[in-house]
Amino acid sequence: MVYVALVLAIIAAGLGGYTWYQANGLKKRFAAALGGDETASLEHTLADYLARVEAVDTRLAELNTEYERLAVTNSLASQKVSIVRFNPFGDTGGDQSFSLAVLDAHDSGYVLTSIHGRQGTRVYVKPVDYAESKYSLSEEEQQALNQAIKRVPEIS
Numbered sequence: 001m002v003y004v005a006l007v008l009a010i011i012a013a014g015l016g017g018y019t020w021y022q023a024n025g026l027k028k029r030f031a032a033a034l035g036g037d038e039t040a041s042l043e044h045t046l047a048d049y050l051a052r053v054e055a056v057d058t059r060l061a062e063l064n065t066e067y068e069r070l071a072v073t074n075s076l077a078s079q080k081v082s083i084v085r086f087n088p089f090g091d092t093g094g095d096q097s098f099s100l101a102v103l104d105a106h107d108s109g110y111v112l113t114s115i116h117g118r119q120g121t122r123v124y125v126k127p128v129d130y131a132e133s134k135y136s137l138s139e140e141e142q143q144a145l146n147q148a149i150k151r152v153p154e155i156s
Helices: 002-033 042-075 139-150
Strands: 080-086 097-103 109-117 120-128
Touching (some): 097 139
Antiparallel strands (some): 097 109
């Protein structure tokens, strides 16, 4: 009977040691999950994370505002460009004349035309608002405008 009690005591001591080892490991894992400080309370850790989340949320709102400002500014930048070269006179060599269309995201901008001849070069600019010009456009100017309108800037 004494031997049975002694064996049971040894088994109980072994199980107690194993249980203590497991509990100590869980305590360390719990402390690591809370930020590594064993004395840190769950409330303190959660308050710290909440402050971080609020800071990130504030920064995200600032970045979103800046993105919207840049998107508006970018829509007004020259984005679509097309050029058409042509020869307006049959007696001069080469396509030295050209019409250049430069448009923003709203298809507004200008068409610049340079007509080169023997006597000199003439340059004309016609404004474009929302794909329309209040000035009549030549065939080459209209072609350059149509080509520019069809262009879509690539997203990189």
